[in-house]
Amino acid sequence: MDPVAGTAEHRGPVEVRARAPGKIILTGEHAVVHGSAAVAAAIDLYTNSSLLLRPAGPGEGGGAGSSAVELDLRDSGLTFSWPCSRLRGALGEEISANPGAPAPCSPDQLAAIARLLQDQDIPEAKIWLSAGLSAFLFLYTSILGCRPGKAVVSSDLPMGAGLGSSAAFCVSMSGALLTAAGAVSVGAHRGAEGWEVLEKGALELVNQWAFQGEKIIHGKPSGIDNSVSTFGKMIKFKKGELTNLESRNPVKMLITDTRVGRNTKALVAGVSERASRHPDAMASVFHAVNTISEELSSIVELVAEDEIAITSKEDKLAELMEMNQGLLQCMGVSHSSIETVLRTTLKYSLVSKLTGAGGGGCVLTLIPTLSSNIVLEKVTRELESHGYRCFKVEFL
Ligand SMILES: Nc1ncnc2c1ncn2[C@@H]1O[C@H](COP(=O)(O)OP(=O)(O)O)[C@@H](O)[C@H]1O
Numbered sequence: 001m002d003p004v005a006g007t008a009e010h011r012g013p014v015e016v017r018a019r020a021p022g023k024i025i026l027t028g029e030h031a032v033v034h035g036s037a038a039v040a041a042a043i044d045l046y047t048n049s050s051l052l053l054r055p056a057g058p059g060e061g062g063g064a065g066s067s068a069v070e071l072d073l074r075d076s077g078l079t080f081s082w083p084c085s086r087l088r089g090a091l092g093e094e095i096s097a098n099p100g101a102p103a104p105c106s107p108d109q110l111a112a113i114a115r116l117l118q119d120q121d122i123p124e125a126k127i128w129l130s131a132g133l134s135a136f137l138f139l140y141t142s143i144l145g146c147r148p149g150k151a152v153v154s155s156d157l158p159m160g161a162g163l164g165s166s167a168a169f170c171v172s173m174s175g176a177l178l179t180a181a182g183a184v185s186v187g188a189h190r191g192a193e194g195w196e197v198l199e200k201g202a203l204e205l206v207n208q209w210a211f212q213g214e215k216i217i218h219g220k221p222s223g224i225d226n227s228v229s230t231f232g233k234m235i236k237f238k239k240g241e242l243t244n245l246e247s248r249n250p251v252k253m254l255i256t257d258t259r260v261g262r263n264t265k266a267l268v269a270g271v272s273e274r275a276s277r278h279p280d281a282m283a284s285v286f287h288a289v290n291t292i293s294e295e296l297s298s299i300v301e302l303v304a305e306d307e308i309a310i311t312s313k314e315d316k317l318a319e320l321m322e323m324n325q326g327l328l329q330c331m332g333v334s335h336s337s338i339e340t341v342l343r344t345t346l347k348y349s350l351v352s353k354l355t356g357a358g359g360g361g362c363v364l365t366l367i368p369t370l371s372s373n374i375v376l377e378k379v380t381r382e383l384e385s386h387g388y389r390c391f392k393v394e395f396l
């Protein structure tokens with residue numbers, strides 16, 4: 001499938017849709033925040049954002065809600081609405097739409113956004129949505145100011161499970177907002193399923209805004225998730241630099257969602273705290289992860305021509321993933337549910353590692369080309385007997 005991250009489709013002058021994919025991290029999560037290399041691939045699960053801009057002000061045919069900014073989160077069944085006058089009152093001087101110049105959310109802006117969230121009845125059980133809502137208000141008002149409009153978001157991705165839902169949300173929303181603002185344009189190339197693909201410079205702008213949104217959700221993101229969601233395919237990412245990887249023999253992965261909820265921001269902060277308590281030890285851990293990612297990225301690009309070569313390539317990938325998992329345990333981001341998945345898959349001689357921030361969430365299992373369907377069915381059944389959800393993903 002083509003990388004269609006950040007693509008947008010116009011439907012009339014003020015209605016825009018955009019979608020962006022989630023991702024898996026093969027090696028290097030957390031260490032990438034501290035400057036190590038990591039390898040990630042976009043997957044065929046998307047977040048879709050649609051945006052309808054209404055004529056400004058009452059009496060201009062906009063109808064009910066015409067002078068408000070609305071957000072409809074389809075998967076949660078929740079809708080939110082902020083009258084434009086309330087937004088202007090709360091954000092005051094902080095509102096100056098400047099779509100061409102991505103800038104971080106200032107502490108004053110963040111405080112004003114927190115007050116705007118207090119107006120909404122967010123159910124206690126879904127309070128974790130606050131981070132996404134803050135990123136939405138920041139991106140919307142920074143790109144479009146207080147123009148009335150309605151955004152609708154739906155996603156194939158489990159939220160807070162390590163598959164990059166926060167980045168896919170920020171990328172698809174930035175793509176829709178920037179297209180509606182007329183700040184970006186589509187290129188000549190058509191992507192999969194008829195989606196238009198934004199040109200390279202437009203994708204860069206989407207990526208920069210999405211990174212600012214991710215900062216609100218993650219605290220200190222490396223930028224790998226928004227980059228792979230924006231540019232797609234498989235990438236090596238190190239200190240903000242992205243290298244495209246050509247994976248010639250597709251690697252098959254089973255994903256197990258332990259359904260244990262966790263929060264990337266807290267896990268990233270926990271690793272940083274451990275690094276400040278044990279700077280030398282953790283520097284060695286991050287260095288080892290860097291070497292693993294560098295080695296893995298060169299192996300995925302090797303062309304394996306016969307079955308023996310494919311097997312030895314997969315053996316090397318599996319070993320590197322296993323080593324990375326050990327180092328993630330050193331960082332303190334594994335979890336008993338992750339350990340259960342590791343033990344269960346090992347019974348079938350399959351290697352697994354957590355993906356994303358860990359602490360629960362999703363685990364990757366490498367499925368060797370020559371492994372039988374019977375083994376896959378058996379391991380899936382055993383994992384599902386623990387209440388976990390298994391699914392296979394296609395790399396984009
Ligand atoms: N479709 C969405 N709508 C609203 N908020 C979202 C959406 N997707 C992600 N988010 C925000 O991102 C948070 C999850 O991000 P994070 O903890 O980084 O996990 P991950 O990115 O692995 O899913 C959610 O708690 C929510 O605040």
Ligand SMILES: C[C@@](O)(CCOP(=O)(O)O)CC(=O)O
Binds near residue numbers: 163166268
């Ligand atoms: C842990 C980290 O490396 C990846 C987090 O991914 P996710 O939000 O768990 O999907 C953080 C980052 O790189 O920003």
Ligand SMILES: [Mg+2]
Binds near residue numbers: 164166
């Ligand atoms: Mg995230």
